[in-house]
Amino acid sequence: MSGRQPLLHDLAIALCAPTVVLSGQDGQLRGDGTQGVLHGDLRVLSEAVVTVDGREPEPIGTAEPTAGRGDFTGLLRHLGDPGPDPTVWLRRHRTVTATGMTEEIELVSTAGDARRCTVELTAAADFAPIELIKDGGSREAVAPEPAGGDAVRWSCGGVTSTLRAGGAAVTVRPPRAVARWTVDLPPASSVRLGWEVTASDPEALFVHGDAVRLGAPRVQADDRRFTSLLRRSLTDLEALLLAELDHPEDVFVGAGAPWYLTLFGRDSIWAARLLLPVSVRLAAGTLRTLARAQGTAFDAATGEAPGKIMHERRRGGFELTGMSLPALYYGTVDATALWVCLLHDAWRWGLPEDEVRALLPNLRAALEWITEHSDTDGDGFAEYLDESGRGLANQGWKDSGDAVRFADGSQARPPVALAEVQGYQYEAALKGAALLTAFGEDPGGLDAWAGDLARRFRERFWVGTKEAGYPALALDGDKAAVDAPTSNMGHLLGTGLVDTAESERIGARLLGGDLAAGFGLRTMSNAAGGYSALSYHCGSVWPHDTAIVVRGLADAGQPERAAELGMQLVRAAGSFGDRLPELFAGYGSEETPVPVPYPASCRPQAWSAAAAVALLSAFLGLRADVPAGTVTLAPPRPSPVGALRVSGLPLAGGTLDVAVDRDGTVTEMRLPPGLRPA
Known part of the structure; x- marks a missing residue:
């Protein structure tokens, strides 16, 4: 442990106690510092990174409209029409609940032609306690387990974290799990995908x-x-x-x-x-x-x-x-x-x-x-x-x-x-x-x-x-x-x-x-x-x-x-x-x-x-x-x-x-x- 607590001033924070989600202003949860989904003083999801065709969206906007909401907008210029104006972008609409988080991924196109892309969500969980995080420490991610269909779970000490990605192909690549959607995006349209993480903690105090x-x-x-x-x-x-x-x-x-x-x-x-x-x-x-x-x-x-x-x-x-x-x-x-x-x-x-x-x-x-x-x-x-x-x-x-x-x-x-x-x-x-x-x-x-x-x-x-x-x-x-x-x-x-x-x-x-x-x-x-x-x-x-x-x-x-x-x-x-x-x-x-x-x-x-x-x-x-x-x-x-x-x-x-x-x-x-x- 370093003894130096991580910085928070530049993070996006949304919560519904006893759950709090901390991410970069781009919406990505990278497992660095305090980033992640914390529930009852445990980090039940340490990483949740979204890419499109292997590229991260270029962030242009962040909003925290309510205590439990976060909205993030990033450009997908590799998919857009030629010219200076962006024509394809991605928005993440995040909602925190008392037991976890749901997120809608919205791809929006004003491009003149149809586009096909691959959206991936890479996730991990380390179950680090809040005091370890505060002290600048870290913990190895826990290996995920398939949970049937479009779901995967992580478990540690009786606490379980389950990720579901509706309609995605979910694979386990220890210590991470990857959810993949193949998306056909018609011209002048939008497509919505969704995923959620839920924590189960039988020993919860609150x-x-x-x-x-x-x-x-x-x-x-x-x-x-x-x-x-x-x-x-x-x-x-x-x-x-x-x-x-x-x-x-x-x-x-x-x-x-x-x-x-x-x-x-x-x-x-x-x-x-x-x-x-x-x-x-x-x-x-x-x-x-x-x-x-x-x-x-x-x-x-x-x-x-x-x-x-x-x-x-x-x-x-x-x-x-x-x-x-x-x-x-x-x-x-x-x-x-x-x-x-x-x-x-x-x-x-x-x-x-x-x-x-x-x-x-x-x-x-x-x-x-x-x-x-x-x-x-x-x-x-x-x-x-x-x-x-x-x-x-x-x-x-x-x-x-x-x-x-x-x-x-x-x-x-x-x-x-x-x-x-x-x-x-x-x-x-x-x-x-x-x-x-x-x-x-x-x-x-x-x-x-x-x-x-x-x-x-x-x-x-x-x-x-x-x-x-x-x-x-x-x-x-x-x-x-x-x-x-x-x-x-x-x-x-x-x-x-x-x-x-x-x-x-x-x-x-x-x-x-x-x-x-x-x-x-x-x-x-x-x-x-x-x-x-x-x-x-x-x-x-x-x-x-x-x-x-x-x-x-x-x-x-x-x-x-x-x-x-x-x-x-x-x-x-x-x-x-x-x-x-x-x-x-x-x-x-x-x-x-x-x-x-x-x-x-x-x-x-x-x-x-x-x-x-x-x-x-x-x-x-x-x-x-x-x-x-x-x-x-x-x-x-x-x-x-x-x-x-x-x-x-x-x-x-x-x-x-x-x-x-x-x-x-x-x-x-x-x-x-x-x-x-x-």
């Missing part, structure tokens, strides 16, 4: 989450860049939905394709939280799925602890250079508090009381982990330390090994207490107390615990002068404040851990050009010693990170700043075909006219796609409290996207319709029965 459909509100805005981003994001999110095989009704969002198309605690929670305005059912499924795997014992090898919410779950161990994660891994310091916050927020958005009540035992267990077990060294703050020596060295959302740095670029020594985690835990304590009280249970001393945390945080985390200070990224193992200015401070907004004056200082600091540089929020200031525009966590832009800060700014009473930062993402989105990737380079708009890709970034990525819904909420100033019967609408002034009209937004068994004019004034509002304006 199936496509088709028991839940996200709300699809009708959104109109003067700035059509925003509506285009929102539409694409919602279709991508539908394609990322998963559910456990034994609990198909509990749907969650797989974190991202191709590396993380599975259940992740933090990612799935944040995605569900940002998506509450379009689906409470998704939040319910996410909460219950994670609750079933909630920790019950202490285990240093997996990071498990009683009450703790897991980090990720895969079909087997995840082996990368220098790291070995078990199939069920709990190495996250923040997912537990975020689970509590999601439960509370889902209740506020209308999750039925009986479903909330059923999760109260899990809530109490999570709160006990927060208040009793998350502070491993007794300093009053939650921190993490990889006791196994083979897990994640950093266990916040910035989990790369070099993510936690001082302003001079030096790396922090563990155990590390991250700033945003203290904010999440403060918020979880107060929201957990509110839930328990609302359901007639004693919250104990959660309010007092949160108050003590706020006092300690104020004493230890703030760095710089009173006028220009900001919260440090973290405290390191020596309890020194890790003073690099980073986006992490923005996650404190709206948690309650910082007061109004402190929130104002944080908001002003974040909107400075060293962090908010034109296309979103940099993860680290470009004035810091460890900054690099192409660092995974030390200078890149993560759309979900920006969206969380936009949400926090809106909740902290800074709607204009929220709008300004949110529009930076809107401006960036078009460069990625409105499919915001996991992250992109941190170059500012003064350095480059368009955002630069981070080449190994997942796309689509659940919380990146969910960012579009977070922007919609911020641009409306939307908050809901269904138990109290109120809805708040407080748009920024002026509206950042001009006149904005939203209809059919699901809420409390009905829908919300609202219109906002260019000045940011709510001109129309229709609420479901039983709700009133706050």
Whole structure:
């Protein structure tokens, strides 16, 4: 293994979880890097190359009209009429399903005479696991076996991949199979051929989450860049939905394709939280799925602890250079508090009381982990330390090994207490107390615990002068404040851990050009010693990170700043075909006219796609409290996207319709029965 993950930025990607197809822009699947059909973290088809008379079509066009579709056009000039204009071409119409892929091959001729040609599809399968691919490794292709007529199959470890090519002559040439069609193409005509690949996996963990459909509100805005981003994001999110095989009704969002198309605690929670305005059912499924795997014992090898919410779950161990994660891994310091916050927020958005009540035992267990077990060294703050020596060295959302740095670029020594985690835990304590009280249970001393945390945080985390200070990224193992200015401070907004004056200082600091540089929020200031525009966590832009800060700014009473930062993402989105990737380079708009890709970034990525819904909420100033019967609408002034009209937004068994004019004034509002304006 090389230890260098393959690049993704120039690939065509189509998916219907748990299947994802990655190809070149010409439509060919060559088995290089990540290319292939992946199903449940296994590459069930590594090669699918189409030729006509032994020649590959010359690519001229690629389109990704929906999350699960790909269309590719290539010229067949050797078959055409003499002259400069192409008269024969080939189009591949690809559709991804939850169990594989179908493809229609269309040959089109405007030539004056009939043509005869031979179309061949050469295919192979290596069943490489996703972690081997991500680590730059490779595996020998598996020998194919005839499956009768126009079919061939490959098998490995109980997983079977079957290719059918209707009407073709299929031959086996280990390690490949070849499907051949002889085509007579009349003048001014088209001929269509078809093939498909289907995966069968009896040991699959997850199936496509088709028991839940996200709300699809009708959104109109003067700035059509925003509506285009929102539409694409919602279709991508539908394609990322998963559910456990034994609990198909509990749907969650797989974190991202191709590396993380599975259940992740933090990612799935944040995605569900940002998506509450379009689906409470998704939040319910996410909460219950994670609750079933909630920790019950202490285990240093997996990071498990009683009450703790897991980090990720895969079909087997995840082996990368220098790291070995078990199939069920709990190495996250923040997912537990975020689970509590999601439960509370889902209740506020209308999750039925009986479903909330059923999760109260899990809530109490999570709160006990927060208040009793998350502070491993007794300093009053939650921190993490990889006791196994083979897990994640950093266990916040910035989990790369070099993510936690001082302003001079030096790396922090563990155990590390991250700033945003203290904010999440403060918020979880107060929201957990509110839930328990609302359901007639004693919250104990959660309010007092949160108050003590706020006092300690104020004493230890703030760095710089009173006028220009900001919260440090973290405290390191020596309890020194890790003073690099980073986006992490923005996650404190709206948690309650910082007061109004402190929130104002944080908001002003974040909107400075060293962090908010034109296309979103940099993860680290470009004035810091460890900054690099192409660092995974030390200078890149993560759309979900920006969206969380936009949400926090809106909740902290800074709607204009929220709008300004949110529009930076809107401006960036078009460069990625409105499919915001996991992250992109941190170059500012003064350095480059368009955002630069981070080449190994997942796309689509659940919380990146969910960012579009977070922007919609911020641009409306939307908050809901269904138990109290109120809805708040407080748009920024002026509206950042001009006149904005939203209809059919699901809420409390009905829908919300609202219109906002260019000045940011709510001109129309229709609420479901039983709700009133706050």
